[in-house]
Amino acid sequence: MKFVILAFLVGVAAAAPKPDYASVSSEEYGAKTLRREFIMEDDGRYNLDVETDNGILVAQSGSPDGPEGAVVKSGYFSWTAPDGTPVHVKFVADENGYQPESDHLPVAPEFPHPIPQFVLDQIEKARREDLDRSSEEYRVPTSYRAP
Known part of the structure; x- marks a missing residue:
């Protein structure tokens, strides 16, 4: 029964019309x-x-x-944001992943960044608790001590 269902699904997938991306017009999307x-x-x-006539540029x-044999690509794309700001993005996509560059992308804080004191205090407390716990494991119970 499972084979019949699998064969049916493969047949449906094979019969599905394939999109012709070359014929897709940006006019369908307002440009x-x-x-x-x-x-x-x-x-x-x-x-x-x-x-496009609305200012979108793509080059890659x-x-x-x-x-x-993975495809390595690079290029840029640009457009005008709704507030009128021009947005430009350069990118490289290679064995290191997708690496975009733009003044409009958020940037993570530089590392190593300062660690707040309350975090350092919490780390120290956990370290002391671990030391106390490990020293308790090696203590000889009083009932086993020689008189």
Whole structure:
């Protein structure tokens, strides 16, 4: 019975229409594409450039130079925020993950950052409790002591 259900699901998945991403127009999403260039080389390298009439720019290139043929890519994208602020993001995606750079992204505090005193006090208290607990484990009970 499980095999029949699995075969049915595989058949349904195989028969599902495949989206044609090349034919998707940004006009469906409220913008007109002014420029769209996509070049794919035989060796897996590619370049993509897109510009829309609402100010969105995307440029990226990639190649299968990562571990086990993974695609390594880099590029940028930009748009205008609703408040009129231009937003620019540069990125690299490689064996170290996705690494965006932008003045508009939050930045974690520099490490090592100062540790508040109450945290240091709590750490010290836990250390002392661990020492007390370990010393209790090695104490000889009074009932076993020689007279």
